[in-house]
Amino acid sequence: MESVLRGITIYIILLVITRFSGRRTMGEMTAFEFVLLLIVAETTQQALLGDDFSISNAFVLITTLFAADIVLSYLKGWLPRFAIWLDGQPSVLISDGQVDAHALRRARISIEEILEAARENQGLERLDQIKSAVLEASGSISLIPRPRDGD
Amino acid sequence: MSVQQPDMPPVRADGLQLAEDRRVQERIWTAERVSHVVLLLIVLAALAGVSGSGGLLSRTTLVSESGTIDAPRILRWDTAEDLTLRFADAAPSHRLRLEGPIPHGLFIESIQPQPSESRAAPNGITYDFTAEDEARAAVTLRLRAGGPGLVSLGIALDDAPPVATTVIVLP
Numbered sequence: 001m002e003s004v005l006r007g008i009t010i011y012i013i014l015l016v017i018t019r020f021s022g023r024r025t026m027g028e029m030t031a032f033e034f035v036l037l038l039i040v041a042e043t044t045q046q047a048l049l050g051d052d053f054s055i056s057n058a059f060v061l062i063t064t065l066f067a068a069d070i071v072l073s074y075l076k077g078w079l080p081r082f083a084i085w086l087d088g089q090p091s092v093l094i095s096d097g098q099v100d101a102h103a104l105r106r107a108r109i110s111i112e113e114i115l116e117a118a119r120e121n122q123g124l125e126r127l128d129q130i131k132s133a134v135l136e137a138s139g140s141i142s143l144i145p146r147p148r149d150g151d
Numbered sequence: 152m153s154v155q156q157p158d159m160p161p162v163r164a165d166g167l168q169l170a171e172d173r174r175v176q177e178r179i180w181t182a183e184r185v186s187h188v189v190l191l192l193i194v195l196a197a198l199a200g201v202s203g204s205g206g207l208l209s210r211t212t213l214v215s216e217s218g219t220i221d222a223p224r225i226l227r228w229d230t231a232e233d234l235t236l237r238f239a240d241a242a243p244s245h246r247l248r249l250e251g252p253i254p255h256g257l258f259i260e261s262i263q264p265q266p267s268e269s270r271a272a273p274n275g276i277t278y279d280f281t282a283e284d285e286a287r288a289a290v291t292l293r294l295r296a297g298g299p300g301l302v303s304l305g306i307a308l309d310d311a312p313p314v315a316t317t318v319i320v321l322p
Binding site: 009016017020021050051081084085088089090091092095096106107131132134144 | 163164165166167169170171172175176177179180182183186187190229322
């Protein structure tokens with residue numbers, strides 16, 4: 001019983017903290033954030049297992065974590081609003097070339113980050129070459145370039 | 152046979168086909184800001200000792216007629232903490248009586264110095280210690296909580312009436 005309670009408690013704690021700390025994908029992590037993730041993983045492992053390193057405990061914990069994730073996926077399917085709160089939704093940061101400063105501030109995204117995504121993903125040089133920018137639910141920034149003259 | 156179509160996101164005026172409920176998003180952003188403050192408050196509370204393991208609020212000093220007791224106020228499950236007793240009078244022997252759930256709610260991992268005698272009582276344990284006659288003796292008990300919850304404990308030094316304390320054991 002204790003293993004199941006530990007598993008569910010840690011699952012909920014991680015879910016709430018990662019959800020409300022903001023969106024950022026693995027690919028956009030800084031080196032320090034990656035190190036932080038490793039430390040969190042190590043801390044979580046100790047809280048999950050306690051003193052019990054048996055295969056039975058590992059089996060119960062893994063099953064609990066997967067079961068919690070499956071239950072959550074069903075809940076998200078039945079309750080779309082709950083899914084939005086849990087997974088987030090895309091936020092338009094640039095629409096038709098117009099920068100939404102309010103959305104940028106609230107999403108804690110800078111113009112520099114959009115320009116970086118534009119250079120990396122689309123090979124764009126300037127902001128005025130971007131037609132739309134969307135902060136996806138996953139935390140990545142999608143860009144749609146303006147059609148070039150002659151296209 | 153008709154094929155059921157999934158719900159399609161609307162096409163916006165700027166050409167993007169996506170579902171963005173800005174009203175809900177504003178609430179999510181506000182919730183994120185509130186949660187950032189909550190995270191900061193949790194860190195500050197932990198520094199103050201609310202989560203145990205050090206900090207001003209994690210320990211308490213109890214005064215008895217026969218001495219003082221430095222006891223943990225907040226313990227963590229499966230983590231050991233010291234409870235230190237200082238007898239007020241210099242005497243060749245001292246007695247400590249613990250009334251409460253020991254050994255069920257709290258486990259005594261070690262006692263320094265070792266008691267010369269220990270006796271089980273209906274509601275606790277009594278320890279006798281020999282001491283240098285002129286010294287004000289100090290005894291340290293290393294406690295470990297058996298499970299989360301509240302543990303009430305009575306601590307009696309020598310012939311003084313017991314001092315009651317409640318230890319919060321965090322999961």
